Each structure stands twice: as C-alpha cells, then as structure tokens.
Amino acid sequence: MRNYIEMIENCENNGEGVYDDLIEDYSEMLIGSGNRKEMVNMDCSEGGYFYGYDMKESSFRIYDFLCENPIVVRVFPQFLNVGLALWVDGLVEIEYIIANLESFERKNIVELGSGIGLVGLFLMNILKETGRITMTDYLDCVLENCSYCCELNNIPHKVYNSEYIYLKEDKSSKNENSNLHVMKLDWMNFTEQDIELLKDTDILIAADVAYDSSVIPGLCDVTQQLFNRNRNLIILFAITKRNEKTFEYFVSEMEKRDMVVSKEISTTDLPQLFMIEDRTTVRLFEMKGRNNIPHDQ
Template sequence: MAPEDHEGATSLLQSFERRFLAARALPSFPWQSLEEKLREPSGSELLLAILQKHEAVPTEPLDALYEALAEVLMAKESTQCHRSYLLPSGDSVTLSESTAIVSHGTTGLLTWDAALYLAEWAIGNPAAFAGRTVLELGSGAGLTGLAICKACHPRAFVFSDCHGRVLEQLRGNVLLNGFSLELHTPTHPGSPKVTVAELDWDKVTASQLSSFQADVVIAADVLYCGEVTLSLVRVLKMLTDCQRRTTPDVYVAYTIRSHDTGKLFVTELDRAGISWEEVPPHASKLFPYEEHSAVVILKLVLNVHHGVRRRLEK
C-alpha cells in the first residue's frame, strides 16, 4: 500500500473506531468513504486491516460468549450507556451517559457538541490550563473537564452543576476515569486535585465563588434559553467583583442553533462591562460529533470594561 493510501486508510479506520467507541449512530459512520476505499486497488489490504483490528485473537469464540450476547440482545434496553472518547496520547475519557436527550428533567446527562469542541481546543492549547485551578460551570457528563484533567495538567479542577442526578452521574464519571474525590489526595504525583461542587447560578454567593479561587473558568453548551443566559452573566459579573487575586480567564463555548443563541449573551456581556472576543476556529477533529454543527468559543476578560469586542459573524 502506497504511503498516501496507508495514511488515508489509517485515518478512515480511526474515524470508524472513534465513532464506535463513542456509541454514535451507525448512519453517522463514513460508509461512503469506506466503500470508495474498498474499490481501490489497495482495498483488499484495508479490508484485511479491519478484520485484524476486530479479530485480534485467531480463535473461535466460546459458546458462553454467544450465550452472553444473546442475553444482552434480549435484555430490556438500558437508559444509560458508556461512551469512550480517545485522546491524542492514546488515553481515553470514558463516560456513563443517558441514551435520551432529556432524562430526569434535564439535558445534562449526555455530552453535547460544544463540550467536544471546547475539549479539542483545550487539548490543542494546554498552556491555558497547565498548573492552574479551573472551574467549570455546568459540567454535565464531564467530558470537557476530564479531557483537560488528563491532557492539560491543571493544578486543580472543580466540576460543578446544580441538578442532583447530573451531580451523581458526574461523580461516578470522575471516579470511572481514575480520579479521586477525596480532599487533598490527588490520584498520583502531577494529577490535579478534583472536586465536584453543587452550584446553582441563581443562588450562588460571592463568598462561594471566591472560595474556588479559579484561574480559569469554562462553560460549554449552557446558552440554551434566555433565563439561563441571564443567570450565567450574573455569575460572571459576580466573579469579576469577588476575586481577591486577578480575575480568571473565561472560555464559553456554545452551538449556534439560531441567530439568537449568542445575541442575548453578548448583549448582556456588554451591559455588564465584560469584554469578549471570538477564539479563532480550530480544525482539530479528535472527537465524533455533528459535522455541520456551528460552534463558537468566546474568550471573556472580566476585569477589562472597555476592550475590543468582536461581533460574531452572521
């Protein structure tokens, strides 16, 4: 197989692998690209590589495995699943997530596209987090934070949310990925101190926010309605006023689902005197998500009231 063909085949195999481990729907797999590759002269080598990857042990499966598979297929469909997201290091983030968009009255039990996009950007910009204390607002299933903990070497990471079921799942996902939630007991030297905090944006106090002493604040896919957007800006304004040291860097990622998605947010930021600028889009595609999603990351500067404000492109 020619080097360029080998590179293309490897990329295609990785695309299938990432989607499979993340439990994506079969129609989202690059079937057309695979069909085109198989029709090329080197297609037989690609097919062999696929078979070798998924049949690494050249022995017949035990009958017990077939029986176990039958039991799984006949079992009642679970409302939870496990998804794994591969990191460039070869490590992965594995999450327990809901199989439903809305479950237990919340959308926070599964990973959304902006969380994946922000995690990709963070992995490509580890210096923004290395050796620093990071507070995540609305952590949801925990993908972004866990990716940062594994790839960006923060000193400490605070996951936060307000929904009881989300917090329960979030704590489980933190433990599932090998981090301890015991105070002052990092998993191993160099591992960040990880905590999970209940944080209601409508009830949080300045003293509670100040206690985190965050150097960086992040949030992903939390601008899904006007009421929540106003609450988020309230928290950001409170962070401006309560920090004893320098104010933190803030990164907010959201999917543009309509022209109004970010319009209210930036309007309220301007009103609160919080400067912002759009982070240049990145081309890194580490995780499988909706190809046509339009995701924006805004970097906010809390202690500058008269800075440059770059309007979002329509």
C-alpha cells in the first residue's frame, strides 16, 4: 500500500497527473476480498469503512456563502481517490456560473467527472426547478459518495446505471421526478443507451478532466456524441495547466470532432469567492461547434 501511495504522490509532484489504472488498482487493493454489497449498504455515519476506505480519513466541507442553503460535501484525501477529493477547477467553474447565471437557467446541464458533486449541488440549489442537472462519473465508490452528498443536502436525486449506489428504497418514488440525476458514465466504455439518457443536453460542463492523455480520446468521443445530438451544445471546461502538450492534445482531438474553443475566460476576472493560491493555473474555456463560431472570432 505504501508503494501505491508513493507512486500516486510522485505522479502529482512531477506534474504527470494521476492515472485511472493506478487509482483503480489501489482502490481494489483497499477493497480487498470483502463483500462489496455489504460495504455499500453500511451506514457510513457510524464510522468504519466505505469501499475499503477508512472513514476516519474523510472530512466534511461546508459552503454557506454560495446560495440560500449551505452545501455540505464529504471528501477524502486525494491520494486515496481523485474522484473523492476537491479540486480548484470546480471552484473556478462555480465562480463563472455565478457571474453568468442567466445562461444556465432553464437548461439541461450534464457534468462529466462530477466527483464529490459540489458543482452539481450548487447548480441544483441555485437553479431550483428551472433546469435539470445530471452528474456523471464512473467509479462506483465516487458515484456512491456523490449520492451520499446529495442526501446530506436533502436533495432528492435519481440514479442511473449503477447497481451499487446507496439509495434508500423508501425514497425511490419521491426521487422519480427529481431534476437532479446521478449517472454512471465511463468515457472509455459508454453505450448508446448512456448517450440516449443525455440526448437533450444543452450545456456540458467538466472540471479537471484532461489530466491524463490516455483518457482524452474517450472524453472527446463522449462529448462528440452529445454534440451530434445537439449542434448548439455549449461546452464549458476548466482544466488545470499541468502539461501543455496534454492540453494541446485535448484541443486538437476536439477539433477533429468539429468542436473548437469559442472563447477563453480569464479566471482572475471572476468573482473571487474561493481562496485559490494561483488561479492562473486553471484554464477556463467555452467550446462550440465549428459552424457556430462567428467568422470574426
């Protein structure tokens, strides 16, 4: 276990990003041979383990200045699982949404790589019933934690594609018509049914998703499928500048699929609601279909 932690920390310190295969191997090692369903169905509020993760490692963050209701999320140290941690890209994205709230009202919004779900929970709180929010990720432990955070905030939500999601049966009927969805979506192994569930997407958002060049083709493929169903799709990505070549590769793969950067947003001009040490490391940009870009841009 110590070797895995050292490998993950070295990847981060060298600016290489943390790779999915490494995280999955480490997660499986923690889970071991235990009964997975028993671990998922346990009451995590009493301590113990969550998918093999020691609950003593977790903590809670409360954001009481973003909207009318405080938002509470549960996080774990990032070396355990990147999808259970908090990243600055999502905070920057929230600042942008607050500054451009009208653009998000009455829209069907899908988030890729939702992680702990802070951005989606914020959107649901501030947009109320004027739009639909779908938070997606692919590891069951991440989706489970995201669902748990929804319940922490007393927000009904409907779950798709994950048999291990913790969802109390007595709440299922109430959640059927909820405008907040939690969905399993694997960029490298998605299906036509997955895309069909998301076909009405107006805005696609994502934060810190292009951290590993090996997942970029899958990320771009998912985005392209949604774009093909709505040529007016607006794509808002926030990406930390770890490796310029990785970012350039992402942009080039998107351009191959007829989606281009329509504008890059200065993160220093946003309402600075969060204490971020160096917000210039985050690139925030909007992408649209090539034919939707005015010729003078």
